[in-house]
Amino acid sequence: MNIRLLAGGLAVAAAGVLGYGVYQITPLGKPLARSEVIGELNGPPLASYSRVSMHRYGERQLLTGQLLMTGKNAEGLGRAPVLDTLVPALKERLQEQLAQRAQAGAATALAQGHGDLAMMMLQAGRSTLDTRNLIYGGRGTGLFELLGSIGGDTGVELIGTPQGKTLYLVTSTIRALGEGEQPAAWEALRSDDLGATWTYDPEVRLGIPLRNAVFLTQDLAIALERHAAGLRLAYSFDGARRWSATLLKEQVWPDAAAFERGFAEAVERERSVHGKDRLAYDWSLYPLDERRAVGWSWRTRVKPRAREQNEVIETRRFEVEFQEGASPAFRVAPAVAPVPAQESYAPLTRDQPVFETAGNVVYELDKAGRTWLERAESPKVRGARAWIGDAWFGGNAWVIKTYADHLFSFNEYTKTYFYTRDQGKTWTPFQLSHEQEGGLLGLDQTGDALLSLAERGGKTVIRRYPLD
Incomplete structure (x- = not known):
């Protein structure tokens, strides 16, 4: 083969790959310039x-x-x-x-x-x-x-x-x-x-080790508590002054000891050269009304190598009803559909809608049905599947910040913002400057615009950027 032709072909191929890489990392959408x-x-x-x-x-x-x-x-x-x-x-x-x-x-x-x-x-x-x-x-x-x-x-x-x-x-x-x-x-x-x-x-x-603390009434507070004996459901009837607690694993996974013995025996028989798999339990907890809460727990097989995907073995839902002078009443539903993880320190309020994200999917909690509804998926970015990093939800619009792999990632990802006014049926990309992103507060009260802090004349001001 002619060396010059081969070199020319390689140069064209390299230019094509480089051009596609640049195309992938080029930001989508227009800047939010009007404010x-x-x-x-x-x-x-x-x-x-x-x-x-x-x-x-x-x-x-x-x-x-x-x-x-x-x-x-x-x-x-x-x-x-x-x-x-x-x-x-x-x-x-x-x-x-x-x-x-x-x-x-x-x-x-x-x-x-x-x-x-x-x-x-x-x-x-x-x-x-x-x-x-x-x-x-x-x-x-x-x-x-x-x-x-x-x-x-x-x-x-x-x-x-x-x-x-x-x-x-x-x-x-x-x-x-x-x-x-x-x-x-x-x-x-x-x-x-x-x-x-x-x-x-x-x-x-209040504070650490209590996680996701929320008041159901003026006096009734609940939280997840990290404890030496395991994660506990903590509850207080006197405005977070004196707390009682119950071990959640005993309530939700009464079969845990027997399952873990069988799991340990199975892992020992596998004799993996890469290390032993282990079990982990994850938890979430959300307020429902003045005396009830709902949560989920999922038992996961954790792989020893980071590139191996962990396996969710089973997910269970637990509903809790609180009554002063009595222990909380639990109702547990085994083998329910997988659910999104709860953001550890997100502020909770009793009467507001609850959204979570997992991968590229937006979920909303249906409090009446005690289920998670899949509301939307984030769009692809330059042909690559994206996952949601942050999200803000308002009455008139949702905003998500997504990340996607690109051809020359080198542990860097393409970051793209999108908004939707039709609950995820259509998404519009947009750009935020470094200053806008650094001061981002989220959506305004109507959900029609983003709010961001900025400095003007030695003062901190709040700028409103309409989503249009």
């Missing part, structure tokens, strides 16, 4: 790295985020109460926690031979605290007033009772370790006027 400023934070700007959360209770809107302290920013904190003073010795305890984490990290770095890194960690642990958590509130007028600030470098969690009658601001400072059957308690503040004023609550127990 309007609909709000402004009357106080210090939020840090660009800060994870900002928006909470809505009727017309009342609350924003929580972080501020990296500088001399200029410190002046604006005087607009609202410094909530640290409500919590006993908060600054000193935060500094102690920071030093303890730095020492643990330095010990690990030193054990791995990274002496310089260990020294840097120790120095960071001795530094002064320079991160503040800010709480802003608005009433639909566009202006968000600073309601308060509190120290803590790992953020705060805002948990509300129905209609926001009582709000709890859970800090990053632990108050008490787990005692007997009681979970650990993190320092918390309470507000009975939608964040206008706060008081110290030395009795409420």
